[in-house]
Amino acid sequence: MTSQTTTTWPTDVLYRFLTIVGATVDVVPAPTVAVPDRHAAVCRGCDARHTNAIGVSHDLMEWAQTHSETCRALPRPTI
Numbered sequence: 730m731t732s733q734t735t736t737t738w739p740t741d742v743l744y745r746f747l748t749i750v751g752a753t754v755d756v757v758p759a760p761t762v763a764v765p766d767r768h769a770a771v772c773r774g775c776d777a778r779h780t781n782a783i784g785v786s787h788d789l790m791e792w793a794q795t796h797s798e799t800c801r802a803l804p805r806p807t808i
């Protein structure tokens with residue numbers, strides 16, 4: 730479970746939450762043409778995603794925290 734926290738984060742990851750099975754929920758920029766400051770929390774285990782309208786909002790961080798506490802999906806191994 731320590732490999733996810735000791736490796737270098739991808740450069741676009743602003744915040745990272747560790748799930749109970751060792752995957753991560755990453756808060757990353759997710760800009761669109763209409764909403765250039767949009768951000769998303771993305772689970773790397775099950776691909777669940779929550780986006781917000783602007784910046785890194787409290788509800789975005791709260792979704793990432795709550796999802797990381799309950800998700801049991803593991804990311805597909807990279808070979």
Ligand SMILES: [Zn+2]
Pocket residue numbers: 772773774775776777796800801802
């Ligand atoms: Zn998940």
